[in-house]
Amino acid sequence: MRAASRSVDLNLQGIRSGDRRALSRFLTLVENNRDAVADQLAELPPPFDDNQIIGVTGPPGSGKSTLIAALTKLYRERGRSVAIVAVDPSSPFTGGALLGDRIRLKALAGDKGVFIRSMASRGSLGGLAWRTQDVVRVMVSAGFDYVIVETVGAGQTEVDIARLSPTTIVVQAPGAGDDVQANKAGLLEIADILVVNKSDLPGAERAKNALQAMLDLGRPTKTQAQDNPIWVPPIVLTSAIEERGINDLAERIASQFRYLQKHGLLVEFQERQLRAEFMHRLRETLQGRLFDTFTAEEFAGIIRRMVQERIDPQRAVDQLLQNLEFRRRK
Ligand SMILES: Nc1nc2c(ncn2[C@@H]2O[C@H](COP(=O)(O)OP(=O)(O)OP(=O)(O)O)[C@@H](O)[C@H]2O)c(=O)[nH]1
Ligand SMILES: [Mg+2]
Known part of the structure; x- marks a missing residue:
């Protein structure tokens, strides 16, 4: 793990100094496995x-x-x-x-x-x-x-x-x-x-x-x-x-x-861009965490209960989030 991350670091230096192979390799990582290079991307x-x-x-x-x-x-x-x-x-x-x-x-x-x-x-x-x-x-x-x-x-x-x-x-x-x-x-x-x-x-x-x-x-x-x-x-x-x-x-x-x-429109453009990307990544991250916390079986159970007990979907969401809070505190 450490070694892998160091070699990507080296790539980053290579990229800055015009190493095309390093650039290609890094881009492949960015496209296929962003999480693995998230730290390096954050430095750019x-x-x-x-x-x-x-x-x-x-x-x-x-x-x-x-x-x-x-x-x-x-x-x-x-x-x-x-x-x-x-x-x-x-x-x-x-x-x-x-x-x-x-x-x-x-x-x-x-x-x-x-x-x-x-x-x-x-x-x-x-x-x-x-x-x-x-x-x-x-x-x-x-x-x-x-x-x-x-x-x-x-x-x-x-x-x-x-x-x-x-x-x-x-x-x-x-x-x-x-x-x-x-x-x-x-x-x-x-x-x-x-x-x-x-x-x-x-x-x-x-x-x-x-x-x-x-x-x-x-x-x-x-x-x-x-x-x-x-x-x-x-x-x-x-x-x-x-x-x-x-x-x-x-x-x-x-x-x-x-x-x-x-x-001053470049700055404005950049602000808009960063806001949009931030919101996108926030949504993705929260959704990812939610799916990490609850199993597919648990989600299926919620849907079943919604149908059988006629629970309103927003109510079901609220209950799920309460459950999330509860699990955090445990
Ligand atoms: N007559 C003429 N043909 C052109 C011109 N520019 C491009 N072409 C031809 O139009 C065709 C499509 O060109 P591309 O550059 O691939 O067009 P594109 O918009 O990138 O195509 P896609 O990426 O597939 O959407 C090719 O056969 C080109 O040779 C031009 O200025 N005049
Ligand atoms: Mg084209």
């Missing part, structure tokens, strides 16, 4: 200060991975390091659907300034957002200038994951008709920057106009904007495959980050 400072965490989401196939690869290439040319997390909530396995990402991002492999990690749901969506959060935190501690998180924007889990980033880019491609795909999944609300990718294909301008029209509906009046500065998401046209519009996108990302810093 909460993120969001200097490093930039960028969430990239949008409908399947809109070109997120290709865009991330192009953006990463640009950041590398500027001498910045990049960690990429590709999250696939629809897959219980690492690999499979993510193989495509691997191939697209392959051009970046072998570069010491780039680190790519895939994450799958492992059957339960519940903790995926928080597991992603842990992984991002470790990557930040490993010193990457940018941590980019890719999720397919299709459901609540993806939206939850996108909320973890102070900067969220919603990528969509020109679709059939005037359909704004991103709006369906409620992604427009969380977008800090909107990208119409595949602008080499027909319909990109039309998609941009449709997005602009949707944004205009929700745009605050000038007066409101003066009292309380509101970020209006810019719409950027890109062609990830032809590497066009990438500079513009990087510029928008930088100015959104400056905006967050200038208005």
